[in-house]
Amino acid sequence: MIFIKSPEEIDKIKRACEIVAQVFLDIEKYIKPGITTAEIDEIGEKLIISYGGRPAFKGYRGYQYATCISVNSEVVHGIPSPKKVLAEGDIVGLDMGAINQGYYSDMARTYPVGKVSKQAKLLLKCGREALTIAIGKVRPGVRLGDVSSSIERHAKAHGYSVVKDLFGHGIGQNMHEDPLIPNYGVAGEGVELRPGMTLAIEPMLNVGGSAIITLSDGWTVVTKDRSLSAHFEDTVLVTDNGVEILTCQKKT
Numbered sequence: 001m002i003f004i005k006s007p008e009e010i011d012k013i014k015r016a017c018e019i020v021a022q023v024f025l026d027i028e029k030y031i032k033p034g035i036t037t038a039e040i041d042e043i044g045e046k047l048i049i050s051y052g053g054r055p056a057f058k059g060y061r062g063y064q065y066a067t068c069i070s071v072n073s074e075v076v077h078g079i080p081s082p083k084k085v086l087a088e089g090d091i092v093g094l095d096m097g098a099i100n101q102g103y104y105s106d107m108a109r110t111y112p113v114g115k116v117s118k119q120a121k122l123l124l125k126c127g128r129e130a131l132t133i134a135i136g137k138v139r140p141g142v143r144l145g146d147v148s149s150s151i152e153r154h155a156k157a158h159g160y161s162v163v164k165d166l167f168g169h170g171i172g173q174n175m176h177e178d179p180l181i182p183n184y185g186v187a188g189e190g191v192e193l194r195p196g197m198t199l200a201i202e203p204m205l206n207v208g209g210s211a212i213i214t215l216s217d218g219w220t221v222v223t224k225d226r227s228l229s230a231h232f233e234d235t236v237l238v239t240d241n242g243v244e245i246l247t248c249q250k251k252t
Contacts, residue, residue, distance in 0.1 A: 005196045007174060009103065010237065013172060013198055016100035017235050019053040020107045022094065025249050031111045033088045037069040040081035040094065048098050056097030056104050056175055063219070068095040070220070075163055075212055075229040076108075077219045088114035091124065093231040097175065104175050106200040107247040108233035120228060123207055125228035126158045130203040135236055136241035137191030138201075142193045149205045154210035155183075163204035163229070165212055166221065171200045171235055195240045199227055202233035 005013065026047050030040060045066035048055050055066035070078035070093040071086070078084075078093070086092055095108035110124055130151045137147045152162045168181030178189045183203050208227030215222060223229050237244045 004200060009172065010196070012103040013105065013235070013237075014246055015094070016053060016056075016075070016098045016103050016105035017060070017107070018099040019048060019051040019100060020105045021053055021247045023098070024068065024094070024107060024247075025049040027082050029250060031086070031092060031094075031113060033084065033086055033090075033114050035086050036082050036083040036153070037071070037078070037080040037086070037092075037230050038082040040068045040069055041065050044094075044096055046047060048096070051098075052101050053098035054248050055104065056099045057095075060175060063066045065116050066096060068219075069093070070095070070229070070231065071100060072228055073226040075206070075221045075223060076166060076231055079217055079219050083102045086113045089116050089120075090115060091120050091228060091230065093229075102173055103172070105200075105235050106171055106233060107235060108137055108202060108231045110232060114119060116249045119207065122158070123160065123228055123230050126155060126160055127134040127203055127205045127232045130154045130205060131201065131234060133250050134201050134203065134243060135234060138193060138199070138236060138238055140193055140195050140238060140240065144179060144181060144190030144193065146187045147193075148182045148190070149187045149203065150202035150219040152184040155203070160207060161210040163206065163212055164210050166204060168200050168202040168233070171198050182189065193238050195238050197238040198235060199238070200233055200235050202231060204229060204231045
């Protein structure tokens with residue numbers, strides 16, 4: 001089922017997205033060597049609440065934190081911990097969402113921690129570009145395969161693989177709604193995009209192979225070969241004429 005939103009729903013989702021986008025702007029300055037992922041999670045939760053939202057992840061399927069924080073070979077769903085201290089040269093993926101009046105937002109960025117390797121810099125650059133390219137494909141009448149295939153094509157052109165067992169998704173009154181949005185696909189195939197759809201598009205790129213495994217904590221997903229991974233995500237709206245990035249960061 002495709003969830004088409006009314007103007008009232010769109011307004012509520014937009015506010016949820018504005019909240020989480022502002023939190024990401026505020027939290028960037030804390031991403032530095034020596035901070036623990038538990039401290040970042042605490043900051044993120046307080047910021048979401050300060051802007052009038054509720055953490056979307058906390059309580060979801062029993063998850064106990066406001067954020068997912070994934071370091072180096074961790075792809076997604078890393079659990080914040082006071083024992084996990086960010087070090088110079090790490091890359092850290094921060095994923096979080098907010099709820100506003102029953103509507104959800106979802107956003108992710110991967111950051112360098114201090115000075116990182118050339119390999120890490122290039123991976124992050126490609127991940128950001130893949131998200132931008134995929135969003136640029138979104139408009140009414142386009143097939144979802146056009147969006148998904150553009151992610152894999154850009155990743156492969158730069159020597160990276162995409163995670164194939166995790167997906168972007170529709171979003172609205174639930175964190176995860178149809179349609180699923182793979183990071184690979186066939187152009188011209190899949191669901192036809194229509195105005196009013198809200199989508200969370202999230203490229204996940206690996207330096208090594210695409211295979212992933214889930215650790216014994218039941219949450220943390222890592223690359224099977226333990227290669228570096230980067231995750232970027234925005235919530236977007238299909239408009240009458242194209243696309244609007246709802247989680248757009250507006251620096252003041």
